[in-house]
Amino acid sequence: MSGMVLCEPIELYNILNQSTRFSRLTESNYLCLIDARTKTQYEESHIITAKRAKTDEEGNFMLPPCIEFECLKYCVVYDGVTDSVTGDVRVDDQNVCCNRSYSCSMYLGFIYFLFIGPAISCAGILENHSRHPIRILRGGYELFSAYYPFFRTQKIIYVPQELDEIQPYPVEILQGTLYMSDFWQARNPQIQKDLKIKAYVNTSERYDKFFIKGGSDKLFCIPVPYSGESDLFSFFPEVCEFIDLKRQNGLATLVFSCLGISCSSTIVMAYLIHLNKYSLQDAWSDVQKCKTNMRPNRGFVQQLSQWEEHILQDKITDISDPNF
Template identity: 25%
Template structure:
């Protein structure tokens, strides 16, 4: 196997191993002091506020002063759960993060980043398909075989297939009965030395979660791809997202993801929708002098309260580019409320947001935070530095 798909020779055995794909997305683009400081603002909240409500009175905002406290007890370390996914499949959530990946620029802007083949009927394809997908018959003809050369196929980092539904083991009699066109396409590509993966549950499962990433439009060339909306990464399914200030300022993104709470970790960017969403404003700088002693527990409590609310909220954590400051906040939450070591939390985050890159000052402070939470150091700095 040659070319840019070398790292996809082995399909992920479980949910966590999809990080092999996500963490190398960037290859597609190649051609502290502990003195407390006031790093936070007030929390703006509106009770029982629905994002899609257009007739509500958003004039009242309640300012809440939040007291920063030490952890009440020492936490017991836990390991992240891994979902059992049939070999050869990826989940709709993993596909969402593949479509949202960025490193320098959005991955989807690269026409050779991902090849998505819709293995349904032409009629169903024309009605709606995953963004940038092509009808499989245009590449894998039932009678003529593969209509694209191996050289061209090897240019793609990822080859993704989907039928209408399906989750049976690849190659099984049930899978061949459920989606014969997809199975034929899968094995034709495999015979050519490719490593295609299949969307678990098919188009139906993906569309149920992410209808805004489905379209009747065909976007074959790079200039058309630049019109696509790139979404924040989904860190916890249907709950916690991480992205950039531009994404946090896009009302369509906020509406489509049903965001209710936002952690703004920028130094001076204003809150985009203060009359509609609940905000925690942190004035953080991405440098070696920024102290996070107050910001980390404060943000963790804000996120936890939002996700535990009734009804449960959805939280977007953002900084300028969604790489360093926002990553530190997300990692602190995963450590405190999932009881994960910094090493496990960082691995989880990078599997879902490949451009994650907290600066070394933040990493050192997160190590101190880990020690405060668990009563001992669980992670070595050398193991988490890029």
């Protein structure tokens, strides 16, 4: 039995937006997103690519057909508002009807009962067939759609070509305030509107007038080539101050480079070391969770190690480790 874990909305957002040449949603064994709400709720609106969980005549959830759960990287289940993997404790001084969704106990004349939401009930069926923990979306559909309304849809069936055409969004590093992307995502007007991007850090040599529509104070340029010899370190203090100022004013910042893999991830890690006093190892782990194929070149890794020592007054991370 693989168990269940909570999945934060930002985690599901980043799972949905992983890409190489195409969105990873095109991979059959990458993600199975299951909606455990009612048929009416599902048809009104659901999260993009989600399949509705089916039940038998007695209302018990069934294993979805044609899904190889042993091979799946991610299986995420959601209902309306569930925010726990154990259920919600509720109190009633009246008689309650006990069924498969409740576990009851008596104390001081009150009936305490544990409400098991549909997402947990559904995940309980799936965990017996999965090698990886089943993720329960914290806050369910209501919270996720409040954060990311542009991922709501009524579309039920996707053909492979339609999955190929899904355009990934920038990954989210800090909730609502810091994102990372490639050049083409950065200049997409719809993405900027949906994510409410108000400031940019351009770590590529490419330049476009699109990025200064809001004024030059909204753009920080680091025009360095992708080379291990390029100097990003000298920009770290100023770019961290730039991002700090935007976040303090409630403005979302997008850090981007040509491919969104090396230069941009270096700047983002430098900022997390500055902001949270993270070690390079911790910053690396956080950014890799958001963007699984991020990969600073060796020269940038050495500069991040210098930055770690500068901020923490100690060299904590061993960058000779093959993971770096």
